[in-house]
Amino acid sequence: MEVPMGFVAKLWSFTSFLPFFFLLFILGLFKGALIGPVALGIIVLGNSAVVIGLWPAHCIWTYYCVARSKKLGLVLKILVLVSLPVPLILWPVIGILGSILGGVGYGFFSPLLATFEAAGENFSDKFYHCFADGCWSTIKGSCTVVQDFTDFCFHSYFSYMDEVIEKIPAEEKPMDIKLSKLPCCLLACLIGVLVDVLLITAVALWKSPYMLFKGWKRLLEDLIGREGPFLETVCVPFAGLAIILWPLAVVGAVIGAVISSFFLGLYGGVIVHQEDSLIMGLSYIVSAVSLFDEYVNDLLYLREGSCLPRPNYRRNMSTSLAHKMLDDNDLKNRRQGSYGSKLVSENSRTLKWAVQRYKPVQVWDWLFKSCKVNGSILIQNGMIDIKDIEECMKGDCKNLGIKLPAWSILQCLLASAKSNSSGLVISDDVELTRANGPRDKMFEWFIGPLLIMKEQLKALQLSENEEICLTELFWRYKNDKPEEWDNTGFSSSDSVRRAQLQAIIRRLKGLVASLSRMPTFRRRFRNLMKLLYLEALQASASGSHIGGILASRNGGRSSFQEEDMEVRDETVNKAEYGENDKENVV
Incomplete structure (x- = not known):
């Protein structure tokens, strides 16, 4: 417009x-x-x-x-x-x-x-x-x-x-902890909670007016000038709504600061145990307030750093200082770059740029779309049968619920390694990198290890035969020892190379096991299993290799076929996974 x-x-x-x-x-x-x-x-x-x-x-x-x-x-x-x-x-x-x-x-x-x-x-x-x-x-x-x-x-x-x-x-x-350190740890926790809760709450209350008025200033400028996040017509009404509800966001930020201050104070006891020094724990309690103040200043684009004291709370702070310098440089780049979340007068980003950054829900949707596509392939290849799907639909998804998402992610890692991509190639025209990935901490924890595993696969330079064998061995074996791959047709006999690949597989499965505990995962995976179950039934009816599995079960009729009509009604949401994903999802 x-x-x-x-x-x-x-x-x-x-x-x-x-x-x-x-x-x-x-x-x-x-x-x-x-x-x-x-x-x-x-x-x-x-x-x-x-x-x-x-x-x-x-x-x-x-x-x-x-x-x-x-x-x-x-x-x-x-x-x-x-x-x-x-x-x-x-x-x-x-x-x-x-x-x-x-x-x-x-x-x-x-x-x-x-x-x-x-x-x-x-x-x-x-x-x-x-x-x-x-x-x-x-x-x-x-x-x-x-x-x-x-x-x-x-x-x-x-x-x-x-x-x-x-x-x-x-x-x-x-x-374990030593009994001799326990009194000092408890004392540091008590002092930390009393001091940090009080001071961090005071800092949050002191900075809350800045957050309120700077937020209002930006929203009003964007609303009147139709710039920044509210350049598009669809977002203009949200500008007025955001102006009215912005005080609630400020109150929520203050409450979040108060809640986090308890955990920051308790962490002082951990510092005491790690450094074996009560002085270091007390120094951390003071430094935590300064670190929080600097974090708030960075969010509100106030002056850099903090005027509060920050004593060293580690005996060897060289590594920590090096990381802090890197973080400070990254922060300065964010301030100077076009992607910083700034006021309009500070060259704030537009909605069109914001769309280019992928949201956590988009990454989450991609994972289940990929599971849908790869699940269909595995059914056709006989690596998933109706018995596996029925067990998962009954509630026992410990096996398939981890293997299928991990196998789908492995295909993405292999494709990304072959394409020399700097990130993850999640479809024909979408590349997920650290620059355009979600800023959500949970998804940074999820994407970071995947990028490392992709680089490890890239360094191994797998041949086409090794990739084919790897995807089959991933599914059929526990991959605990290199000897498991003996007499399996894997082209490389190098035990170190095998151990490296198996370590990647185990780490990938562990990562997916952690993801499977997220509340939305189980519900969406159940819906996915219903779609795959219908595909397995259709493949069985067409006389494919899995057709014999239904025989000898309830006189040739699966126990889930009685619910088939109900399942078909629920698959109206199939569009959620995309009809053309086989062509677009890695």
């Missing part, structure tokens, strides 16, 4: 926008007031039932796993067992209060935002969508929230606990 130039044009753009915005805002408030209580009731009642119902099992199983754990030494184990009642008692309170706050926020703001989205350029019948959008979808979304929360409390929790009681290698020592 054409950006208004000149004072008169900008004033007319702003004046003509106000009635349009207030009508949408009033309609959104009405929808939020109508749908919000329903969504709140679903989320609070559902999540509270899950928290209270599973609380006895969580308490018993947590104590059992900690007591049985071989990863914790005797002193640390006793300390954890003694302190466990505090988080276990607080968990129901936090879960219910969080459900109330989340239910209020989601139930009210989801219809409100949907109202503004319906006014965008992508909708033809805007009048209808402004009234209808955000009503039924919010109620369905509330049920999805409860489902994901249930998956986390029931499946993810027990998966984490399984790791606690796993055996450790003989050469690995359990984590």
Whole structure:
């Protein structure tokens, strides 16, 4: 769209926008007031039932796993067992209060935002969508929230606990603390909580007016000038909404700072144990406030650094200082580059640039699209049969739920290594790099190791025969020892080369195992299994090699065929995975 130039044009753009915005805002408030209580009731009642119902099992199983754990030494184990009642008692309170706050926020703001989205350029019948959008979808979304929360409390929790009681290698020592250091650690934790909570809260409150007024300044400039993030027509209504709701964002930032200050203070005890010095722990407590102040200054584009003292809290700070210098240089580059999140007067980015940066949900969608495509290929090759899919649909996804995503990511790593890409080639025209990847910490933790593994595969320079064998050996073997690949047709007999490839496979599976504990993973993977199950049935009906698997089971009829019509109804959402993904997804 054409950006208004000149004072008169900008004033007319702003004046003509106000009635349009207030009508949408009033309609959104009405929808939020109508749908919000329903969504709140679903989320609070559902999540509270899950928290209270599973609380006895969580308490018993947590104590059992900690007591049985071989990863914790005797002193640390006793300390954890003694302190466990505090988080276990607080968990129901936090879960219910969080459900109330989340239910209020989601139930009210989801219809409100949907109202503004319906006014965008992508909708033809805007009048209808402004009234209808955000009503039924919010109620369905509330049920999805409860489902994901249930998956986390029931499946993810027990998966984490399984790791606690796993055996450790003989050469690995359990984590423990010395009794002589315990009093100093506890003293540092106590002092850290008292000092850091007070001072960090004071810094957050002191800087909150700057955040409030600088945010308002930027939003108003973008709204009136139709520049920055609000250059496009679809985003103009959100400018007014963001101006009204910006104080809530500031309050949320202050609350987040207060909550994080507790953990920053407690970390002082860890510093004392690592450095074996109470003085170092006290120095960290002081430095934590300075580090927080500098972090806030960087976010708000205030002066660099901090005027607060920052004593050394490590005996050898050379490595830490080197990393800090690199981080400072990176920060300066971000300030000077065109991709910094700055005010309009500081050359703020436009929405078109923002679209070029991939969001976490886009990476998440790619993973399941890739699983859909590669799952179909594996079914055709006989590496996945209906029995595997049925077991996963019944709830036992420990095998297929890790192998299929890891195998899909491996194909991406191999393709990226062959293309000499600086990042990950996730489709024919999309390349995910550190520059355009999500800034979300969780996805940086996910993408970073993948880039390292891609470089390792690139350095190994696998031949085409080795790549084919690798993908089959990945699926058929545990890949714990190089000897497993003997007599498998793998062209290289170099045990070191085999060990390197197996290490990449194990690390990849471990990474996917951690991802599988995310609440949305289980729900989306179940939907994926339903789609693959239908493909397996069609392949069986067409007389392919997996057709005999259904025989000898319920007289030739699968136990899941009775639910086939229900599954087919649910596959209306197949467009979520894309119909042409086989041509576009690696």
